[in-house]
Amino acid sequence: MSSDKITIHDIARILNVDSSTVSRALNNSPRVTEKTKNRIIAKAQELGYQRNDLASNLRKNKTNTLGVIVPRISRHFFSSAIAGIEETAYNLGYNVIICQSLEQLEREQNTVNTLLANRVEGVLVSISMETKNYEHFEGLRKRKIPFVFFDRHLNVPETSSVLIDDFQAGFDATEHLIIKGCKKIAHFSGPMDLEIYKNRFAGYKAALLKHHIKFNDELIFNSRLMEQDGIENADKIIGLPYKVDGIFSANDVAAISALQQLKRNDFKIPEDIAIVGFSNEAISAVIEPSLTTINQPGFNIGKRAAELLISQISGNNGSVIDEKIIIQANLVERDSSQKNQGNK
Incomplete structure (x- = not known):
């Protein structure tokens, strides 16, 4: 008899007892004597019986399953966040x-429906770049x-979120470039429909304002x-009629490819143009020059x-929950922005 086909009915037939007795014994019910319980458990182990926890949970209207939707699993930040989610979920x-949306709204919508079909008890989501409302939620x-x-969220009432302070991070990145001597700083932004890019851009503008540097919308990409x-x-920066001496990119991917393209065109980094990225991707520390970036504590x-989602599942009585947790990010200084050292 194949072990993956073993049921409580098989065990009951072999031991000549009722299936209900086997079920009670395997659930450690006090209604079964220790002698019978030990006999049933020993036979179950011998036959390689495995409990169907999913079926058991469905009978209780619980699946103990969370859904997670991220734009791209391959990004270091999201893989780190998933590691934190999985460890916490496992321990609880x-x-x-x-699931991943690959930055596509339609795929994100379909994924929500798939998670519903799989009867998840809660969902953690970092929205795609195409997501502008939460109708599909x-x-x-x-x-x-x-x-x-x-991380990426929709600024709507009656929803909970765990975020970094994107405004402060954008401010810190830009101010760092200013302190290093940059006066014409380009900003690579993501879609302004997304709150994270809107807030990072606002931080960029605030740093310019603080240091009396005139804002130039020609430097926003x-x-x-x-x-x-x-x-x-x-x-585009190379083609401008004036010299740009700093770049703050709202992610590392665009920062790194820009850095490499500038080097191919004989620009020295950071002497000609200093660069700061965002996310602290693993490659940021090993490229040449290494990339100064904002570290997001993904895990x-x-x-x-x-933790927030599971606490809401545990206490879910249909009431509206609106909780915001803000986690601070930090600037990681590396070679791509060290203009002062480079000019010595």
């Missing part, structure tokens, strides 16, 4: 289904399934911040988001 007795709300945004976008932005963000 939950399984995790991980209404199905979760109607079923009283809590969802928590992390909006894109999806992919590798090709960084290359194209660098080419901690994932951990806090999972």
Whole structure:
């Protein structure tokens, strides 16, 4: 008899007892004597019986499963956040289904429906670049399934989120370039529909204002911040009739590809142009020159988001939950912005 087909009915037939007795024994019920219980457990182990926890949980209307939606698993920040989510979920007795939107709204919408079909008890989501509203999350709300945004979020009432202070991080990145002597600083922004890029841009502008540097909208480059976008932005900077001496990119991917394109065009980094990225991707520390960047504590963000979601699942009575957790990011100084040292 194949071990993956063993049921409580098989064990009951072999031991000549009722299936209900086997079920009680395997659930450690006091209604079964220790002698019978030990006999049943020994036979179950001998036959390689495995409990169907999913079926058991479904009978109790619980799946102990969380859904996670991220734009791209390959990004270091999201893989770190997932590690924090999984560790927390495991320690609290939950399984995790991980999905990626690949920055596509339609795929994100379909993923929400798939998670609903899999009867998840809650969802953690970092929205795609195409997401402008949360209509597709209404199905979760109607079923009283809590969802928590992390990192990328929608600024709507009655939703919970775990975020970094994107305004402060954008301010710190820009002010760092100013302190290093930069006066004409370009900004690579993501879609301004997304709160994180809106807030990083606001931090950039605030740093310029503080240091009495005139804002120039010609130095703002909006894109999806992919590798090709960084290359194209660098080419645009090269083509400007005046010298740009600093770049603050809202992610590392565009920052790194711009850095490499500038080097291919004989620009020295940081002597000619200093660069600061965002996210602290693993490659940022090993490229030449190494990239100064904003470090997002992905593991901690994932951990806090999972804790918040599970606490809402545990206390979910249909009431509105609106909680914001803000986690500070920090600037990691590397060679790409050390103009003062480079000019010595």
